[in-house]
Amino acid sequence: MPTLINHIxxxxxxxxxxxxxxxxxxxxxxxxxxxxxxxxQVSQKQDDENSFLFYEAFSSEAALEAHRxxxxxxxxxxxxxxxxxxxxxxxxxYTLMDD
Numbered sequence: 001m002p003t004l005i006n007h008i009x010x011x012x013x014x015x016x017x018x019x020x021x022x023x024x025x026x027x028x029x030x031x032x033x034x035x036x037x038x039x040x041q042v043s044q045k046q047d048d049e050n051s052f053l054f055y056e057a058f059s060s061e062a063a064l065e066a067h068r069x070x071x072x073x074x075x076x077x078x079x080x081x082x083x084x085x086x087x088x089x090x091x092x093x094y095t096l097m098d099d
Contacts, residue, residue: 003038003096004064006056013086017050020087023079024052030072031056036063057096 012020024042031040038057045051058064067073080087 001060004058004061005094005096006054006058006064006091007094008054008056008089008091010052010054010080010090011048011088012050012052012083014050016083016086019079020083023076024054027072027076028054030070031067034063034067034070036060036066 010020010024028040028042031037036059038059039055040057041055043053043055045053058067068077080089
């Protein structure tokens with residue numbers, strides 16, 4: 001099975017930055033413990049403390065779907081919905097070519 005790379009960017013309003021980071025980083029720590037999660041990195045843009053990049057690697061589509069069913073992901077996803085226009089998110093899914 002090919003490795004899936006999930007490339008996500010998020011920009012948040014400064015008023016919600018701390019709440020966003022707390023929930024996001026908890027999700028990242030727990031995601032790294034999942035069997036099918038090969039990598040989950042969170043980066044902050046150098047010139048914008050409210051702009052973030054997540055680089056996630058999963059061993060299969062089933063592993064990514066299992067991640068999306070976890071309580072920690074659901075907490076993150078619910079928070080993103082609650083933030084509404086105070087958070088802009090873009091996600092692109094890739095297949096690793098050299099697998």
